[in-house]
Amino acid sequence: MFFGKFLPREGNFFELFNEHGSKIVEGSRAFMLMVQNYSDLTLREKYAAEVDAAERHADRVTAEVNRLLHRTFITPIDREQIHSLINAMDDILDLFQDVTETLSLYDVRKITEEVLRLGELSTKCCERVQHAVTLLPRLSRPEVAESAIKTCEEIDRLESDADRVMRSAMSKLFREQEDVRELIKLKAIYEQLESITDRCEDVANLIEGIVLENS
Template identity: 80%
Template sequence: MLFGKLLPREGNFFELFDQHGGFIVAGARSFILLIQNYGDPALREKYANDVGIAERQADRITAEVNRLLHKTFITPIDREQIHGLINAMDDILDLLQDASETMSLYDVRAMTDDILRLGDISAKCCERVQHAVSLLPKISQAEAAEAAIKTCEEIDKLESDADRVMRSAMSKLFREETDVRELIKLKAIYELLESISDRCEDVANLIEGVVLENS
């Protein structure tokens, strides 16, 4: 009991989640600008760098959350939920950076309409992740809990949209792309972008669990 009294209670986990969500949105918006301006090498480099900055800032938040978990006696929600949520959120930015770096590494010729569509869906998912996370401190209130669940359902729908775009993109790619190297490059990019919405759905599922257990 003495050990518990010496450790802080609660911690600022929700604030850190919200900060991390902000970096996710910043990274997603920079990624959208990257693919929209892919033909301009200077802008491409700038926005790729911005994605990396957001990813590193989010990494620091993740490290702080994990550090707080070790020193906080009583947490506002289950420890495993905190750990799972922050690491799933961090994966989103890791994937955004992976997609950005893969485009540069593979020297993709140009952006396709399907890359733009998948990027747009990913960015919308990221915005909704931030919104859902921002509601966590208030989920004891019915209105906030309902809003969080609704936002998670929107993420689920967007992930289904990404699946449909992905299937169509792959079908078109294998039918029409005659350059094998370009086919391999684009396939890798499509898979990375689709995995971003998958990871957002994972976050949504975790948030739904938190809401159902704590509202």
Template identity: 75%
Template sequence: MLFGKLLPREGNFFELFNAHGVAIVNGSRAFLSMIQNYSDVAQRERYAGQVDDFEHEADKVTAEVNRLLHKTFITPIDREQIHSLINTMDDILDMLQDASETMALYDVRELTPEVTRLSELAVKCCERVAHGVSLLSQLSKHSVAAATVKTCQEISQLESDADREMRSAMSRLFREQEDIRELIKLKAIYEQLESITDKCEDVANLIEGIVLENS
């Protein structure tokens, strides 16, 4: 009996997934605010700092999940699924931070409307990721499992929207941008932003796999 009491409760993993999901949403919204206020250097730096803060917060959650995996005898879902899910979620915030840092390192002075639209799609994807993760603890309910799959499908649709937006942005960039340096900078940023939605879809695929095995 004492041994059972000493084991971490299964719910801890779901609580940590939710905490990470909140950090992802907050980080993506801070990133979008940075984009929307990009011309104001002070505001830009403030929001970029928030992206960094949420990335560090998520790193701590990821480390805690991996620590618990080594201590927990019985996990609520497959151990490999837990490991893959939390680390893929963590990649999302890493990519947001990378995109923020790239803009600073490349000394990007002015952003295009396409950057804003791709950032908005990234935020929507991140919000759906957090929602999908929040449902994992209730997969035994058929209605919740169905809602989780629907959320994953919404993420896939948003990723497709971002892919189309990036193709359009690239087409316009190569047609209209005459400064080769600006072209190279913006091309890199477009690709990074689209990769964020790709990573969200990776998370959605992992969640769908968990639904299939546990509902």
């Protein structure tokens, strides 16, 4: 008991979650601006750099959360939930960085409508993830818990929409794309983009579990 008095009891986990969530949205919007302005090399490089900066910032937040877990005696929610949630959130921006780098490495010259559509759905998912995270400190209030569940359900629906776009994109790609190299490039990019919504759904599932255990 005496020892416990000298250990941090809560930390600023919720503030760090919010900071990370804001970087997820920042990175996703920078990605959308990049693909929307892809034909302009200067803007493409500018927004790609912004995606990278958001990912690096988010990495620092993730590292701080994991360090804080080791120093904190009593956490606001279960320790494993904190660890799983911040790492699942970090996966989202990692994928945005991956697809940004893939576009460059594969020397993709033109952005398809399917890339834009999957990017839009991914960005919407990210915005809902950020909103859900902001609700975590107030889950003891029934109306807040209900709002969190509804937001998670919205993420699930967006992920299902992305699945449908992905299936349609793949069908079109294999029916219409005669250049095998382009087919391989676009297939990889579509898969990475669809994976972003999967990771957002992972976050939503974790938040739903937190709501059920803590509301």
